[in-house]
Amino acid sequence: MAxxxxxxxxxxxxxxFIFVWLGLILGIVAIILGVMARKQNPTDGKAxxxxxxxxxxxxxxxxxxxxxxxxxxAIIGAxxxxx
Numbered sequence: 001m002a003x004x005x006x007x008x009x010x011x012x013x014x015x016x017f018i019f020v021w022l023g024l025i026l027g028i029v030a031i032i033l034g035v036m037a038r039k040q041n042p043t044d045g046k047a048x049x050x051x052x053x054x055x056x057x058x059x060x061x062x063x064x065x066x067x068x069x070x071x072x073x074a075i076i077g078a079x080x081x082x083x
Contacts, residue, residue, distance in 0.1 A: 001040065002047035005033035009053025016060040020068070024061035030054030 009030035016023030034051030037044060 001033055002037040002044045002050060005030050005037050005050025006046050006053060007050075008033060009050045009057055012057025013053060013060060016057055016064055020061050020064045023057055023064075027054045027057030027061060030057060 008026050012023050012026035012030055014023075015026060030050055031054035034047050034054055037047035038051065041047065
């Protein structure tokens with residue numbers, strides 16, 4: 001389960017820059033898997049790494065979403081001032 005959390009967490013970070021929603025979902029799954037793996041073996045470094053990658057993936061997804069919303073808002077505002 002720790003390896004799955006690590007793989008899904010890494011995929012979450014990668015997909016944050018391609019498909020934000022997929023990165024967010026994978027990040028949440030990585031966090032869940034990482035917590036479950038840490039409960040089974042608290043000293044497993046792969047479980048901790050998967051948990052951290054999942055948290056980073058969720059944070060990046062939120063940052064990318066906010067940046068996309070700000071950019072879209074700026075474009076709409078600029079288009080509105082042209083007419």
